[in-house]
Amino acid sequence: MRIIPFLLLLLCSGCALFGDYRHQYYDAGTLGKVKLRVPRGFSDKEYTTDSMGHRSLVYRYPYNQSLFITTDTTLSAYIDTAVHNARPHLQGGRFYKGVLPQLQLWREVYSQGLKYGYRNANLEEEPLFDSSLNFIRVK
Known part of the structure; x- marks a missing residue:
């Protein structure tokens, strides 16, 4: 009987409830949908389109950290x-x-007709942001 909660926890450990990321989608216009693996904990997400028609999505995190795709x-x-x-x-x-000053890290990727990256990441959060950029795929 004691093994049932353990097995349940083991089975659920692979699901999104316990993960560090959320799966999101970004509409890149003519490029199609882009699957994102976004680190949890963002406080806001903002979609914008500039005068040239470029679409952008920014996820904002505590301490002025941000993850973006455009x-x-x-x-x-x-x-x-x-x-x-x-x-x-x-x-x-x-x-x-x-x-950047005060050990704030940034990274920008130019790939698949997109620019995506992060800004102002602290040393503890940087591996999460780096990993999320490695999994961006245009469908």
């Missing part, structure tokens, strides 16, 4: 290509990664 693939102004070298990404394309 169809605007222009290089961000704060990326100095003389300092930050592009590296190949798992899904094809390239990515840049850097450190």
